[in-house]
Amino acid sequence: MNGLVFYTNPQSRGRIVRWMLEEVGAPYETHIVSYGAEMKGPGYLAINPMGKVPAIRHGETIVTECAAICAYLADSFPAASLAPPPAERGDYYRWLFFGAGPVEAAVTDKALNAVPTAEQRGFVGYGCFEETIANLERHLADHAYFCGDAFTAADIYTGSQIAWGMMFKTIDERPVFKDYVARIHGRPAYRRATELDDAAATPAA
Numbered sequence: 319m320n321g322l323v324f325y326t327n328p329q330s331r332g333r334i335v336r337w338m339l340e341e342v343g344a345p346y347e348t349h350i351v352s353y354g355a356e357m358k359g360p361g362y363l364a365i366n367p368m369g370k371v372p373a374i375r376h377g378e379t380i381v382t383e384c385a386a387i388c389a390y391l392a393d394s395f396p397a398a399s400l401a402p403p404p405a406e407r408g409d410y411y412r413w414l415f416f417g418a419g420p421v422e423a424a425v426t427d428k429a430l431n432a433v434p435t436a437e438q439r440g441f442v443g444y445g446c447f448e449e450t451i452a453n454l455e456r457h458l459a460d461h462a463y464f465c466g467d468a469f470t471a472a473d474i475y476t477g478s479q480i481a482w483g484m485m486f487k488t489i490d491e492r493p494v495f496k497d498y499v500a501r502i503h504g505r506p507a508y509r510r511a512t513e514l515d516d517a518a519a520t521p522a523a
Contacts, residue, residue: 321347321375321376321377322339322344322345322346322347322374322375322376323346323347323348323349323374323375323376324336324339324346324347324348324349324372324374325349325351325362325365325366325371325372325373325374325375326348326349326350326351326371326372326515327350327351327352327353327357327371328350328515328516328518328519329519330371330372331371331372331384332371332372332515333478333511333512333515334372334384334388334474334475334478335372335374335384335387335388335391336372336511336514336515337474337478337507337508337511337512338387338388338391338392338400338471338474338475339391339511340507340508340510340511340514341398341400341474341505341507342391342392342395342398342400343395343398343507344395346374348514348518350518351371357369357370357371365380365382366380366382368382370382372384372387373387374387374390374391376390376394383418384418384475385414385415385417385418385475388400388414388471388474388475389401389414389471391471392470392471399468400469400470400471400474401470401471402465402468402470406465409464409465409466409472410464410465410470410471410472413457413464413465413472413476414464414470414471414472414475414476416453416454416476417472417475417476417479418475418476419443419444420443420444420445420450420453421444421450421451421454421476421479421480421483422479423442423443423444424444424446424447424450424451425447425479425483425488425489427442427447428447428488429486429488433446433447434446451489451490454476454480454495455492455494455495458494458495458498459494462501463501463502464476464477469502469505473502474502477498477499477502480495480498480499481499481502481503484496484499
């Protein structure tokens, strides 16, 4: 398979996938999709019927949803070592999808003032915001990365959720989180991805 194409907007969750692509190191083509008519138009809806970015096309395969894209790329480009061996993926799957499920839902609900009451917590997958964030903190207090000493796609995805949460003030800037984000944001691939997206977000003179 070849022809790796990245559909994104620099002011979106596509920044997570850009970072993942830079970590993978394989060549890819970028299509910037503008919000509004283009993103909701028939051309892009053929890629993602939800009319949202990011998405990738790899040969004939289309993948949407950030966590799914990260997992797919980690498997498709094993030389980048962004996923543990299959027999050692317990923590990897746990934290990758904890970020995609409980963390994003808890943070979003809090930002929208839709926090469940104590009586409603049994109806939501994350239970309560405080315990969701405390769960992240407990794990990262004892581990350099979500999979111990190994940086993986789980750090790209769930680490981005933590970093954005602190930036937008939806997650407290706890010392454990600040140290962790500084560690993952120090990677050359993160810096390259940020420079590319920042440049794409800057209007042409």
